[in-house]
Amino acid sequence: MQIDLKNLTIEKAHESLTKGEFTVRELVNAYLEVIKKKNGEINAYLEIYNNIDEQIKKAEEMFKNETATILTGIPISVKDNILVEGQIASASSKILGNHRAVYDSFVIEKLKKHGVIFLGRTNMDEFAMGSSTQTSAYGVTRNPLDITRVPGGSSGGPAASVAGDMALVALGTETCGSVRQPGAFCGLVGLKPTYGGVSRSGIISMGSSLDQVGPLVKNVNDAEILFNAISGFDSKDSTSIPNEKRNIEKTFKKRIAVPREFLNGEGIDKEVLENFEESCEKLRKAGYEVVDVSLSAIKLSLAVYYIIMPAEVSSNLARYDGIRYGEQVKGDKLLDVYKKSRGNGFGKESRRRILLGTYILSHGYYDAYYNTAIKARNIIRKELNDLFKNFDAFITPTVPFLPFKLGEKLDDPLSMYLCDIFSAPANLADIPSIAIPSGKSKSNLPFSIQFTAPHLREDILFTIGKDFEKLV
Amino acid sequence: MNLEDIKKLAELARIDITEEEMAEIAKSFGSILEYVGQVQEINKMQGVEMKNKEDFFLHNVMRDDVVTNESGFYREKVISEMPESENEYLKVKQIL
Numbered sequence: 001m002q003i004d005l006k007n008l009t010i011e012k013a014h015e016s017l018t019k020g021e022f023t024v025r026e027l028v029n030a031y032l033e034v035i036k037k038k039n040g041e042i043n044a045y046l047e048i049y050n051n052i053d054e055q056i057k058k059a060e061e062m063f064k065n066e067t068a069t070i071l072t073g074i075p076i077s078v079k080d081n082i083l084v085e086g087q088i089a090s091a092s093s094k095i096l097g098n099h100r101a102v103y104d105s106f107v108i109e110k111l112k113k114h115g116v117i118f119l120g121r122t123n124m125d126e127f128a129m130g131s132s133t134q135t136s137a138y139g140v141t142r143n144p145l146d147i148t149r150v151p152g153g154s155s156g157g158p159a160a161s162v163a164g165d166m167a168l169v170a171l172g173t174e175t176c177g178s179v180r181q182p183g184a185f186c187g188l189v190g191l192k193p194t195y196g197g198v199s200r201s202g203i204i205s206m207g208s209s210l211d212q213v214g215p216l217v218k219n220v221n222d223a224e225i226l227f228n229a230i231s232g233f234d235s236k237d238s239t240s241i242p243n244e245k246r247n248i249e250k251t252f253k254k255r256i257a258v259p260r261e262f263l264n265g266e267g268i269d270k271e272v273l274e275n276f277e278e279s280c281e282k283l284r285k286a287g288y289e290v291v292d293v294s295l296s297a298i299k300l301s302l303a304v305y306y307i308i309m310p311a312e313v314s315s316n317l318a319r320y321d322g323i324r325y326g327e328q329v330k331g332d333k334l335l336d337v338y339k340k341s342r343g344n345g346f347g348k349e350s351r352r353r354i355l356l357g358t359y360i361l362s363h364g365y366y367d368a369y370y371n372t373a374i375k376a377r378n379i380i381r382k383e384l385n386d387l388f389k390n391f392d393a394f395i396t397p398t399v400p401f402l403p404f405k406l407g408e409k410l411d412d413p414l415s416m417y418l419c420d421i422f423s424a425p426a427n428l429a430d431i432p433s434i435a436i437p438s439g440k441s442k443s444n445l446p447f448s449i450q451f452t453a454p455h456l457r458e459d460i461l462f463t464i465g466k467d468f469e470k471l472v
Numbered sequence: 473m474n475l476e477d478i479k480k481l482a483e484l485a486r487i488d489i490t491e492e493e494m495a496e497i498a499k500s501f502g503s504i505l506e507y508v509g510q511v512q513e514i515n516k517m518q519g520v521e522m523k524n525k526e527d528f529f530l531h532n533v534m535r536d537d538v539v540t541n542e543s544g545f546y547r548e549k550v551i552s553e554m555p556e557s558e559n560e561y562l563k564v565k566q567i568l
Contacts (some may be wrong), residue, residue: 074507102549238533296517303510314485321486323564328555334565335486343488351489352497355481356504359473369508376514381529414503432528 002299003030005102005165010222013168014070017063024059024073028052028117031075035119041302043141044151044160046080048120049087059115072115077167079158080121080126081204082213084108087163091204092136093126095345097321097327105202106237107171107213108231114229119167123158124348127317128178128206130154131419134410135349142406144186145446149403152182152419157215159186169217169226169333175207176305177423179214180435184398184448187437189465190216191223192423194456195430196241198227199234207312209239210305210427220436220465227458241456248456256283256451257293257387257394265299267418268400275447278398279438283395288464290395297383300376301424305375306417306430307360313350314357320345352413381429388454393464396422398435398448426452434461436468473501 003022013217016022032048039045049055059073078084081091083101085108090096104112111118125135132140144164145153151160155172159182162170172179175190183190191214198213205211215226234240258280263273322328322341329340346354357410358371387394400421409416426433433452440446451467453460478501483517489497546559556563 098555100549102546102553145511229564235535238535297514300511300514304509306504307511318485322555324555325553326555326563331565334567336487337565339488342486346487348493351487351493352500354485354487355478355497356501358481358485359477359501362481372511372514373508376511378529379514379517413500414507417504417507 005030005168005345008168009184009219010070010074010169010217010225013074014072015424017073018068021452024063024117025056028056028075028119031166031168033329034164038144038164038166041142041147042144042160042164042166043381044144044157044164044166045077045120045121045235046090046092046123046138046157047088049084049118049447052117052119055115055117055318059117062115065099069114070090070225071111071116073115073117075119075168076111077122077158077170078108078159079155079170079172080124081173082108082171083202083204084118084121086170087121088433089121089204092124092138093347093350094137095322095326095341099325101202103202106199106234108202110230110232119161122161123169124157125178126350127204127312127313128154128173128175128347129353131177131181131416132158132404132409133182134406135347137347140406141197143185143403146403149405149445150185150408152185152399152403154178155182155190155216159183159188162186162188162216162218169222171213171230172216173203173211173213174423174427175210175309175358176311176427177420179216180423180433180450181399181419183216183435184446185403187446188216188218189220189223189437190435191212191458191461192426192433193227193229193231193458194241194432195427196237196239196246197432197456199232199237200241201234201236205316207309209312210309219282220434220462223465224458224462246456249405250459251456252460253390253392254287255289255291255391256464257291257391259295259298259394259396260292261294262299262422263396265421268397269402271354271441272397272399272447274403275441276449279449279468280395281376285467286471288467288469289390293387293391293394295383297370297376297379298425300421301380301428302417302421304373304376304380304428305420305424308377310357311355311360311370312357312360317346317350317354350414377428380425384425384431385454392457393451393453395397396450396452398450399424401448402441402443402445422450431455432458432461434465438468438472473498473505
């Protein structure tokens with residue numbers, strides 16, 4: 001039978017698999033066929049795993065002996081910085097080359113128990129540094145909605161795999177918008193969970209105080225299902241939130257804040273702002289109170305982020321020296337091996353950010369940059385915590401502009417960094433945030449709106465998100 | 473930021489970079505550092521009081537100092553990832 005992949009969701013697929021309308025093998029084959037046809041052009045996947053047959057058998061067995069869950073047999077793509085035991089994990093960098101994961105990341109371990117089907121690993125900006133998937137060492141990924149445009153990044157491969165019907169759902173990661181922004185550019189839902197909600201064990205680190213794994217999916221319900229499956233305490237991640245601390249009081253006021261001054265910055269598309277105002281109006285009509293608020297520290301978020309992140313990047317990427325794993329370039333002395341392996345193995349943007357972090361953390365500048373940024377980060381957290389005493393969430397556009405053309409912004413790093421302006425508060429404040437499609441532009445490109453909620457209150461994002469989906 | 477500064481940073485970060493790229497990095501640092509310099513405004517801002525310990529959002533996480541993996545559990549896999557090894561040892565250039 002012909003499976004309608006375009007409109008397929010986790011729930012629908014599960015129902016069909018349970019009723020026997022199609023089998024796991026038929027479902028997986030339908031995706032593999034699309035991959036065969038489209039991936040050459042889109043470059044969402046870097047590799048299709050060679051053990052899919054084995055995975056299918058395991059999932060079909062689970063249906064037979066009635067141990068199947070809602071995720072059993074669901075085809076999923078995996079970002080290239082998430083470890084799957086025995087498979088290559090390169091963070092789309094030459095310095096890792098054909099490095100094979102020695103163990104499963106926490107999220108993969110959890111999903112394996114459900115018998116999901118991991119189709120393959122997907123392209124990304126090198127070490128997740130970028131907003132357009134153009135800094136990958138393995139070529140750019142194209143946006144399936146318009147192949148002359150970028151899919152966003154750094155989780156551009158995962159997003160393109162779902163938007164191009166090459167996977168039902170995808171796992172991405174974000175440090176500052178790298179799930180939500182490609183979600184926006186590819187017309188998908190992208191969720192950044194609470195920091196500590198999903199374990200970072202087995203995720204190749206970029207900015208350790210900011211990184212989180214998140215789902216890229218077609219609707220809010222799928223995001224909720226996948227989030228529930230991958231979240232939970234993990235003793236291997238010291239920042240993982242203990243289960244007993246996850247049970248918090250859950251109030252819901254139906255009140256959403258609009259941080260007005262934050263939206264008045266430079267470089268925000270008129271069309272994007274118009275769509276944003278329309279979305280707020282729709283929510284009002286649906287019975288939400290949507291109110292302008294005045295916040296002061298939040299507008300410094302991106303500046304704070306571009307200090308803390310490179311500082312953490314320069315520390316985290318110090319481990320890649322060509323000695324213990326990855327690609328080594330020979331040299332006369334040990335120091336030459338380091339310098340050559342790192343010079344050759346890291347791409348341009350990684351080199352830039354390592355140097356930027358080295359500068360920010362160097363003697364004489366540490367106080368002016370890093371310490372001031374840490375202070376500002378705490379003030380932003382406090383400002384948002386105070387806001388949430390009166391509101392369930394705050395709302396902004398996900399990205400200040402529509403998907404741009406391939407090649408654009410590559411020569412101007414600062415203008416690329418500005419993609420993340422609305423993403424930064426959630427990562428800095430450790431709080432959950434979701435990007436949801438909010439219509440199409442005149443040029444038929446996707447708009448997206450973003451809701452950000454208090455610590456551990458993903459439930460608010462799912463409730464508002466499902467309401468909002470009905471209004472678009 | 474001049475070429476010499478970038479050279480020093482590349483030395484500290486142990487990365488070989490061409491002069492051409494150093495010049496490009498020096499140029500981009502100008503606009504990036506100017507942008508992130510905004511963060512100084514936080515020192516002038518008023519309204520958010522940072523008084524209590526909870527306002528600083530940090531706490532220590534400890535675990536028992538015990539062995540969690542069976543000895544040698546990952547040995548083979550880890551060794552197979554090494555660019556150069558000899559008799560189960562990592563091989564590196566002479567240091568002294």
